[in-house]
Amino acid sequence: MAKPVVIVVGADKGGVGKTTVSRTLLDYFSANNVPTRAFDTEFPRGTLKRFHPGLTEIVDITTTPDQMKIFDTLNAASPSVTVIDVRAGLLSPSLVALRDIGFLDAAKSGQITFAVFHILGPSIASLDEIAETANFMQGAKYFLVKNFINNTSFFEWDQATYNSYFHRIKDATELTIPKLNEMAYEQVEVASVPFLKFVANKGAADEAANYSFVLRGYVRHWLSNVWTEFDRIKLTDLVGTKAAARSGEK
Amino acid sequence: MPTTPVFIVCSPRPLVGKTLVARQLSEFLLLKNGNVTAFDINLKEPSLLDYLPRITETAEIADTFGKIALMDRVILNDGVAKVIDLGFHAFDEFFRMLEEIGFMKEAARRGVSPVVIFLGDNDRVSTQAHDRLLEQIPPTALVVVDNEYVVRGELAEAMTHGRLLRIAALPMFLKTYVDRLTFSFTDYLRSEKDSSTELHQWIRTNFVSFRELELSLILQGS
Numbered sequence: 001m002a003k004p005v006v007i008v009v010g011a012d013k014g015g016v017g018k019t020t021v022s023r024t025l026l027d028y029f030s031a032n033n034v035p036t037r038a039f040d041t042e043f044p045r046g047t048l049k050r051f052h053p054g055l056t057e058i059v060d061i062t063t064t065p066d067q068m069k070i071f072d073t074l075n076a077a078s079p080s081v082t083v084i085d086v087r088a089g090l091l092s093p094s095l096v097a098l099r100d101i102g103f104l105d106a107a108k109s110g111q112i113t114f115a116v117f118h119i120l121g122p123s124i125a126s127l128d129e130i131a132e133t134a135n136f137m138q139g140a141k142y143f144l145v146k147n148f149i150n151n152t153s154f155f156e157w158d159q160a161t162y163n164s165y166f167h168r169i170k171d172a173t174e175l176t177i178p179k180l181n182e183m184a185y186e187q188v189e190v191a192s193v194p195f196l197k198f199v200a201n202k203g204a205a206d207e208a209a210n211y212s213f214v215l216r217g218y219v220r221h222w223l224s225n226v227w228t229e230f231d232r233i234k235l236t237d238l239v240g241t242k243a244a245a246r247s248g249e250k
Numbered sequence: 251m252p253t254t255p256v257f258i259v260c261s262p263r264p265l266v267g268k269t270l271v272a273r274q275l276s277e278f279l280l281l282k283n284g285n286v287t288a289f290d291i292n293l294k295e296p297s298l299l300d301y302l303p304r305i306t307e308t309a310e311i312a313d314t315f316g317k318i319a320l321m322d323r324v325i326l327n328d329g330v331a332k333v334i335d336l337g338f339h340a341f342d343e344f345f346r347m348l349e350e351i352g353f354m355k356e357a358a359r360r361g362v363s364p365v366v367i368f369l370g371d372n373d374r375v376s377t378q379a380h381d382r383l384l385e386q387i388p389p390t391a392l393v394v395v396d397n398e399y400v401v402r403g404e405l406a407e408a409m410t411h412g413r414l415l416r417i418a419a420l421p422m423f424l425k426t427y428v429d430r431l432t433f434s435f436t437d438y439l440r441s442e443k444d445s446s447t448e449l450h451q452w453i454r455t456n457f458v459s460f461r462e463l464e465l466s467l468i469l470q471g472s
Contacts, residue, residue, distance in 0.1 A: 183314040214314070214321045217351020 014088030108139030272335035292337035
């Protein structure tokens with residue numbers, strides 16, 4: 001039986017694009033035929049669920065019943081990959097909870113594959129977040145995601161300062177999410193469909209849609225760049241499958 | 251289903267004859283098919299809109315709204331040939347956009363046949379632009395225009411390897427004549443009884459070149 005994989009997407013700061021990155025991950029796994037389930041911790045109304053309603057369940061990760069719902073079903077659940085979109089401010093508390101329930105130890109001993117996509121914001125506070133999060137990362141794959149999607153003037157940190165934080169974490173990997181045309185981003189928001197369906201000109205129920213060719217082109221180009229980053233970090237290897245010909249890239 | 255041609259007349263340099271070629275091509279297509287839609291992306295040059303106001307629309311690609319308004323019409327396989335007169339200032343942005351939105355692939359999927367008609371010249375900007383087009387546009391969809399009036403000599407060798415369309419230079423008095431806003435190539439062919447005049451032959455030669463170009467598109471699509 002495949003080893004369960006848990007991917008946590010989070011940041012302590014809000015508005016840095018956690019849900020956008022989660023959406024690209026779900027699209028990536030879908031295109032690579034990796035069965036995936038997702039948990040949206042934006043309780044009670046989840047943004048991720050709006051885009052991926054079939055895969056996503058809204059949970060309150062601070063409560064024990066919902067923690068059980070996620071982690072007690074890891075081995076039982078048929079999709080071996082679980083993506084958790086952690087809402088703003090909950091990354092550190094969630095990691096503490098994971099440590100307390102013994103999840104991090106299980107990851108360390110290799111029973112579970114655990115990856116964290118830490119979405120960085122533009123402020124220096126993100127560097128402190130890195131330092132804080134690093135304490136929990138033994139046994140985990142740690143990805144630092146520079147997300148340029150909603151602002152181009154990010155990351156004007158002093159490089160030396162950034163490196164000093166970055167190098168505290170062994171084996172951390174940097175990822176860059178490029179900027180997406182604002183209008184294209186807005187249209188996908190309005191359509192409330194996964195990026196892949198928008199590119200394929202389909203509605204939520206796979207019905208034919210009438211999105212702009214130009215905007216679909218921008219999304220396709222952007223998504224392809226994001227997936228190139230995921231390919232670079234060998235994400236499919238991480239979840240135990242090999243990348244095959246993708247349906248969304250034809 | 252037959253494909254719909256989209257002709258993109260372009261150059262990164264001003265005053266090389268883009269609008270002249272776009273005018274002639276639009277008139278040829280109108281004469282032959284009975285319809286054509288032309289798009290004028292010129293802000294700083296004499297524009298196609300001034301010459302052919304009934305079939306020409308202005309287009310703008312400086313913002314996303316403009317790009318949508320233009321490209322969502324250009325990508326339609328509706329049987330109406332399109333001609334885009336692309337001003338030199340919009341050259342980089344336009345082809346960057348085509349690349350980003352995957353226009354060539356999507357056009358092939360939808361039965362639209364883009365043809366880039368590049369006005370060649372021997373300066374560095376034109377050479378670089380041509381190199382870029384070679385990377386982006388399949389050779390069968392790229393036509394270099396050797397406009398004798400502009401090039402005045404041999405065209406750079408790199409531009410002569412693919413499809414070439416030669417346009418002879420007109421004497422200055424005839425050029426001034428065809429540059430008048432009220433001048434129509436088709437009307438001239440219809441009204442001028444003497445087919446031996448230089449202008450008559452010049453127009454006919456160019457129209458034959460366009461017909462050959464269109465024929466090769468049809469053969470490609472079959």
